[in-house]
Amino acid sequence: MSDSPAIVESHNPEQQHHFADMEQQRQASSLGMWLFLATEVMFFGGMFCAYLIYRYWYYPEFAAGSKTLDIRLGAINTAVLICSSLTVALSVRAAQFGKRKLLVTLLVATILLGLVFLGIKGVEWASKFEEHHVPGYSFHFEPQAPSHPNTKIDPQRIQIFFSLYFAMTGIHALHMVIGVGLFAVLTFYAWKGRYNSAYYTPIENAGLYWHFVDIIWIYLFPLLYLIDRKK
Amino acid sequence: MNMATVVNPVTERENYLNQEYGVRSWLLTTDHKRIALLYLASITFFFFVGGLFALLIRLELLTPAGDLVQADTYNKLFTMHGQIMVFFFLVPSIPAVLGNFLVPLMIGARDLAFPRINLLSWYLYIIAGILMMHAVLTGGVDTGWTFYTPFSTAFSNTKVIEAGLAIFVVGFSSILTGLNFVVTIHRMRAPGMTWWRLPLFIWSMYATSIIFLLGTPVLAITLTLVIFERAFHLGIFDPTRGGDPLLFQHLFWFYSHPAVYIMILPSMGIISEIVPCFSRKRIFGYSFVAMASIGIAVLGFLVWAHHMFVAGMSIYAALIFSFLSYLVAVPSAIKVFNWTATLYKGSITFSTPLLYAFGFIGLFTMGGLTGLFLAALGVDVHVTDTYFVIAHFHYIMVGGAVMGYLGGMHFWWPKISGRMYPESLGRLAALIVFIGFNLTFFPQFILGYLGMPRRYWQYPPEFQVLNVLSTAGSTILAVGYLLPMAYFLWSMRYGKHAEPNPWGAAGLEWMTPSPPPTFNFEETPLVTWEAYDYGNIDLPKEVPVER
Amino acid sequence: MSEHVVSTKLYYAIWIALLVLTGVTAGVAFIDLGPFNTIVALTIATLKAVLVLLFFMHLKYTSEKMTSVVVISALFWLLILLALSLADYTTRPLGVN
Known part of the structure; x- marks a missing residue:
């Protein structure tokens, strides 16, 4: 580390040697995070593409599969995630004001809400295993009387719906797990008092990630649970 | 590598190579120049692994009978040749080695924006490489580098999951590289280095990074779904459950067609640096060349389904994709015209990098034009899955990308190592590569047009003469690749010491010593001139200027 | 720091709006609107996403x-x-x- 003497004045300990100042460092991190989220859009985009095409092809099967999902749990989970987004947004604010205790509390709340979401998701998945709605050799689906007498439902094709259900919610849940881990680390550092009004980029960026995962779920909820609920 | 540069009185000056010694100082470095060299060593390893498979393929095809290897083994050979060459050599080659080394130097920054993420991306590459080598050594993969379903998901009995995982991880590595470049180019430019003063190599790195960022994730999710389908029996691409194998192809080529531009755009950037330098002229149509890079990056995403014309997709969509494919030729042609226009009336030095650049321009043009044959729906139906396709994309990837890579390695080797390579051997190697390449791949155009299909381990005897030519060419090509490696290694110890700017080239990277100090510049440069300002660089030497 | 600080009141307002919209989208799904069920569901989802993006992710305030x-x-x-x-x-x- 041989910093040129020119940039020694008011040197923030969190500033890395190759940046001219904290502002440049913050802008770089922020842009990096948004670019990462753009890659995430495309990552989930592949599954949304598959979803769109198969739903276009197999609408009756998708509707039948969607009806078996528990809409209450889905809605509760949506609410849980929205609450966690609020705690994250407030935690960024707490960091901006350098309120260490409030920051830690809000981060812990976020982690707990994330765990609640994952727990509910686990309950839903477990019931799929009991109902044999997991794609594979033991898949079994007893179609209810179809809403329109003319629509024929191929139980095999309902596997496509459930494959997408598991892939999409599974990858989303994996992102949640990563997010919870991320916030656990941040809580530790926040407890140690690393973040203050001059340096809170990690909180901000983790927050962006969490909100993004929330947005994905905001779309997954109607796409998976609400395809055909009308009586 | 570091051992070669020890104890030489002339290199007393502290630089990034001699500042620290020892394995630790390399494996934990966050210096973009050292990470570039880590990448150089690793991709060279994979280049030779992939090359070994290529040689085995050519040896098998020496005779019409399937005598050297079994059909199954042959399937694995071409699969692993493709996967290793594409994902472990071509995609990371120029961005991760030369890009890593040059992006901060060219824009006057002390490092990339995220040095630790840069190191992380190398470790991800290594993890992926270990996974891939494990897959290779424990039985290999036989799906073709494209992993087409349902063969890859339901039938193949080989290490599909491991290879898929390896490519997933290496994709993550390139995403991080691309992210680093975009942020660096946006946020770390030296004062005065405006967008329109950026070297064209930076523009091409920027365009490449866009593809890394927006294309690679789609490949990642596609391979994830394939792995899920194999491991957990999900049925997203399974035709027995109503899934569509063509959907896999759509998603796969959404990345893998733009990936071709990941391979060729960086080479184009290198050519745009070499040609002005050795013709002592400002590049013709700077902004057109720059925008053509961006244009290729964007248009490249609109054409992917031309890989699927005969796979059963809608003919109407095929027409659209056929038309869009022609559009990509426009920015590529703009570049070729601008390079030749730059050469026109230049004072040309036929140095090694320029020879590679000439090779690139010629071979890329051939590869590009035959690409237009394939973009044409009617012709494509005739030559799909023949050696015509093989020849076409090797003209782009080997004739284009690898030629550009070698040209760039020669051009910047003095900067990287602080040593000069032997010029006459360099020219000889360039010539050998050019001859070997054409002898290997030109016969394959004819073979393909005559109807020899790809991916078979034996063929009718009437194709033998051309195949023998091709195999002979591949051995010449191998010599052409080993030679530079030998004299580069030699030059690290015995080469003449390089001056800061041995070519009299424009660009910030030439204004710092060779090899550069750890933080690149003694002081942050202030840029007040346009890129490729060769008119002014050469001015003081020839005193009276007559016009 | 150039970063804008958002008032807590606004955060709570957005939070309430998001919860209400979740309730609405779940409720509307049970009413037969023909093909408009999908359109309404996706419109509401997009509205929610935009709220999160603009306010929670500070897109509205960023310079x-x-x-x-x-x-x-x-x-x-x-x-x-x-x-x-x-x-x-x-x-x-x-x-x-």
């Missing part, structure tokens, strides 16, 4: 032009993927699927 460029390009590329894939699926002759 960085690049942030919105990144968001727009991500959505544009997603559109390319969806639209050109659909170009195939919507024009395939029946029976192939």
